[in-house]
Amino acid sequence: xxxxxxxxxxxxxxxxxxxxxxxxYAEDLRQQRFQGRKRRFYAVIILIIGFISVTVIFRIYYFIxxxxxxxxxSIKQNSLAKKESFGFFNDIPNNMWKEKKTASKKxxxxxxxxxxKTSNMLSESGANIDERKWWEQNWLPNFSCDNKMFIGGxxxxxxxxxxxxADEHRDVIGRKKKRQRxxxxxxxxxxxxxxxxxxxxxxxxxEARMAELHxxxxxxxxxxxxxxxxxxxxxxxxxxNMVQQGKGIHIHPFGFRPENxxxxxxxxxxxxxxFKTFKETVKELGHTGKSLSILAIDxxxxxxxxxxxxxxxxxxxxxxxxFQMHGTPFIANRFxxxxxNAGYAIFHRxxxxxxxxxxxxxxxxxxxxxxxxxxxRQPTNNPEK
Numbered sequence: 001x002x003x004x005x006x007x008x009x010x011x012x013x014x015x016x017x018x019x020x021x022x023x024x025y026a027e028d029l030r031q032q033r034f035q036g037r038k039r040r041f042y043a044v045i046i047l048i049i050g051f052i053s054v055t056v057i058f059r060i061y062y063f064i065x066x067x068x069x070x071x072x073x074s075i076k077q078n079s080l081a082k083k084e085s086f087g088f089f090n091d092i093p094n095n096m097w098k099e100k101k102t103a104s105k106k107x108x109x110x111x112x113x114x115x116x117k118t119s120n121m122l123s124e125s126g127a128n129i130d131e132r133k134w135w136e137q138n139w140l141p142n143f144s145c146d147n148k149m150f151i152g153g154x155x156x157x158x159x160x161x162x163x164x165x166a167d168e169h170r171d172v173i174g175r176k177k178k179r180q181r182x183x184x185x186x187x188x189x190x191x192x193x194x195x196x197x198x199x200x201x202x203x204x205x206x207e208a209r210m211a212e213l214h215x216x217x218x219x220x221x222x223x224x225x226x227x228x229x230x231x232x233x234x235x236x237x238x239x240x241n242m243v244q245q246g247k248g249i250h251i252h253p254f255g256f257r258p259e260n261x262x263x264x265x266x267x268x269x270x271x272x273x274x275f276k277t278f279k280e281t282v283k284e285l286g287h288t289g290k291s292l293s294i295l296a297i298d299x300x301x302x303x304x305x306x307x308x309x310x311x312x313x314x315x316x317x318x319x320x321x322x323f324q325m326h327g328t329p330f331i332a333n334r335f336x337x338x339x340x341n342a343g344y345a346i347f348h349r350x351x352x353x354x355x356x357x358x359x360x361x362x363x364x365x366x367x368x369x370x371x372x373x374x375x376x377r378q379p380t381n382n383p384e385k
Contacts, residue, residue: 100144188226190230288315
């Protein structure tokens with residue numbers, strides 16, 4: 001077919017000589033590589049933004065719901081209590097735990113008002129203006145332990161849970177490696193007051209609970225807790241006859257003293273050590289850095305000084321602290337504020353004598369109270385130094 005002259009067009013090659021040169025080819029490759037790198041860069045940016053967005057959404061959800069998504073997609077609705085109690089409460093729903101937190105914060109705010117109102121009732125000389133009124137208005141329980149129990153003259157927050165968690169821990173350790181002979185999964189220190197009775201009753205409680213947990217497993221070691229009694233009043237031989245050493249009970253012929261009371265370090269005749277500091281005891285028993293389930297101390301007034309060692313982070317973590325408080329010294333508020341700031345909530349208090357109160361504290365995470373903290377006020381007559 002012939003093309004008319006007016007329809008003919010000049011033939012032009014697809015690439016000119018310049019476009020087909022080695023330089024043009026190299027430039028083309030360079031542009032292609034640049035575009036490829038740019039596309040990869042944008043892809044990485046999109047992935048990073050996506051990852052950050054998912055993380056932020058997850059954290060917002062975690063904050064609102066207080067839950068943790070498990071492998072199967074379910075949500076643990078008790079994670080908040082478990083987190084803020086260091087694993088102690090693992091079955092309290094988040095909504096109930098938040099109600100506890102709200103009530104606790106209200107109690108602390110009320111206590112702040114009481115400190116301002118009653119701080120002038122504390123006297124450095126010990127001649128208290130109105131100690132009964134001060135105790136009536138100050139440092140009431142600020143945490144509700146639903147299943148506290150009275151054992152051996154002392155109130156403990158959910159002692160069954162202490163045993164259950166220790167037993168679970170033992171099972172985990174047992175699956176990984178052979179248990180060390182004589183090694184216990186919880187530690188109890190008790191000194192002063194009815195320490196022997198408490199040690200005996202708590203040991204019996206431990207065995208009863210362990211027998212219940214392992215009723216179909218004969219031969220299981222029921223003395224899962226290691227109970228240490230510190231008593232310098234009774235002869236160790238007599239103490240050994242009062243309790244059964246085979247039930248995890250250990251007797252020590254000395255009591256606790258504050259670090260600043262060195263004169264309490266020896267017995268009256270100077271023949272033996274009657275008192276040791278809390279730090280000395282922990283180190284001597286090889287418990288440094290371990291967790292203490294219960295520390296119960298009744299030392300007739302030394303509690304106002306010895307608490308500083310108990311709160312020392314380089315000694316050991318104490319889950320529950322049971323103190324018997326004597327008198328109303330001018331440093332009383334300082335003691336309770338220090339306990340609170342260390343994370344200890346008051347779950348029980350009881351008057352057992354004239355200006356003598358039994359207090360039970362439970363260790364919680366700082367996030368439980370958040371920024372709600374008691375504030376010290378200077379007594380108008382004798383400022384705290």
